[in-house]
Amino acid sequence: xEKILIPVDGSANAERAVVHVIAMIRKGRAVEVHLVxxxxxxxxxxxxxIARSEIEGYHREEGEKALAGAKKRLADAGIAATSHxxxxxxxxxxxxxxxDIGADEIVMGTRGLGGLAGLLLGSxxxxxxxxxxxxxxxxx
Amino acid sequence: xxxxxxxxxxxxxWIGLLQIIGIDILLSGDxxxxxxxACRSLPAxxxxxxxxxxxxxxxxLRIIFAAFIVHLLAVPxxxxxxxxxxxxxxxxLLLPEEGDDQDSGGVDAARNLFQAVKTIVIADAVMSLxxxxxxxxxxxxxxxxxxxxxxxxxxLIVYGSTLILKLLDRFPIIVAAGGALLGYIAGETMVTDIVxxxxxxxxxxWLHYAAPAGGAVFVVAAGxxxxxxxxxxxxxxxxxxAEPARSDGR
Numbered sequence: 001x002e003k004i005l006i007p008v009d010g011s012a013n014a015e016r017a018v019v020h021v022i023a024m025i026r027k028g029r030a031v032e033v034h035l036v037x038x039x040x041x042x043x044x045x046x047x048x049x050i051a052r053s054e055i056e057g058y059h060r061e062e063g064e065k066a067l068a069g070a071k072k073r074l075a076d077a078g079i080a081a082t083s084h085x086x087x088x089x090x091x092x093x094x095x096x097x098x099x100d101i102g103a104d105e106i107v108m109g110t111r112g113l114g115g116l117a118g119l120l121l122g123s124x125x126x127x128x129x130x131x132x133x134x135x136x137x138x139x140x
Numbered sequence: 141x142x143x144x145x146x147x148x149x150x151x152x153x154w155i156g157l158l159q160i161i162g163i164d165i166l167l168s169g170d171x172x173x174x175x176x177x178a179c180r181s182l183p184a185x186x187x188x189x190x191x192x193x194x195x196x197x198x199x200x201l202r203i204i205f206a207a208f209i210v211h212l213l214a215v216p217x218x219x220x221x222x223x224x225x226x227x228x229x230x231x232x233l234l235l236p237e238e239g240d241d242q243d244s245g246g247v248d249a250a251r252n253l254f255q256a257v258k259t260i261v262i263a264d265a266v267m268s269l270x271x272x273x274x275x276x277x278x279x280x281x282x283x284x285x286x287x288x289x290x291x292x293x294x295x296l297i298v299y300g301s302t303l304i305l306k307l308l309d310r311f312p313i314i315v316a317a318g319g320a321l322l323g324y325i326a327g328e329t330m331v332t333d334i335v336x337x338x339x340x341x342x343x344x345x346w347l348h349y350a351a352p353a354g355g356a357v358f359v360v361a362a363g364x365x366x367x368x369x370x371x372x373x374x375x376x377x378x379x380x381x382a383e384p385a386r387s388d389g390r
Contacts, residue, residue: 040308040309040312041236042173042237043170043233043234043235043237043315044235044236044237044238045233045235045267046170046174046177046237047237047238049174049178049247049259049266050177050247050259051247051248051250052247054177054180054181055237058180087237
């Protein structure tokens with residue numbers, strides 16, 4: 001069984017990566033699906049006053065929002081998936097995460113929420129290609 | 141009438157105003173985020189009260205601090221101190237939250253409105269001081285600019301939390317730009333302290349350009365170095381396996 005990591009940021013583009021993996025599975029590939037949403041860290045200027053549990057709760061809430069669409073698609077397709085939420089610089093965290101969980105491949109959208117319209121390849125996707133130690137499939 | 145027109149056509153007024161808007165967006169926006177986060181776990185009606193009280197306290201504190209600081213800027217050495225404080229504020233602005241393995245301030249989550257307000261008032265005091273020092277330094281003694289800075293901060297404190305979070309998500313470079321701006325202003329402030337003003341004017345007028353520029357560079361460089369020295373933030377907050385009902389029998 002292959003482990004595939006799908007980084008998701010709540011954008012339509014990211015969901016197309018999920019659709020692609022669903023299609024893969026339908027064609028017969030045995031895949032263990034992992035979703036990850038990486039939250040940008042808050043600044044210390046803000047977090048120094050707030051309890052750690054609140055900060056984690058905030059990140060968890062925002063992460064769940066970003067993951068919701070992707071989780072729904074997988075649930076509708078009857079596919080089990082493990083979802084994760086990370087905090088840190090997006091591309092590095094995704095690449096490290098893939099290594100951590102022993103993913104065989106990363107499947108992601110080309111431009112997420114951060115992409116400027118008209119840019120073919122977003123900065124996160126570009127950096128993930130650079131940082132990842134596993135094959136990366138980009139879905140337009 | 142022409143005096144008023146002349147006043148508004150002075151470039152240093154508009155430059156000062158733009159700087160103040162930038163400072164307010166970051167520092168008042170952050171204040172709004174802290175207020176929102178401190179009230180996060182409260183039940184809805186208490187949360188609203190907490191945010192209103194928090195915002196009101198922040199505004200009042202800013203007015204009080206501004207009234208003091210505007211007078212103090214003429215006191216010898218205080219601009220040097222203010223400039224140093226601004227450098228400190230600027231670098232702090234650039235640092236990301238601490239990772240899992242580091243101990244945060246040990247603040248406890250607020251379980252009721254009173255606890256939340258306690259947290260907020262402390263945060264407000266510190267952040268209002270930061271904000272006012274920034275505004276006063278950028279205003280360079282112009283009381284109108286200070287007043288405008290305070291007025292602009294009000295809607296930002298009340299509504300700025302979502303704005304700044306979305307803005308920084310889309311354009312994270314704004315943080316570095318804000319730090320550089322504060323560093324620029326800090327350099328300028330230190331070099332124009334009343335004890336240095338005449339000496340610099342006669343012997344080292346180039347410092348009027350070098351100090352702000354150097355200040356901006358210093359802040360960005362220091363921010364990058366300190367952030368690198370700290371362990372990179374990598375947190376895994378949640379791991380959950382979702383087993384949806386299988387409709388296709390596979």
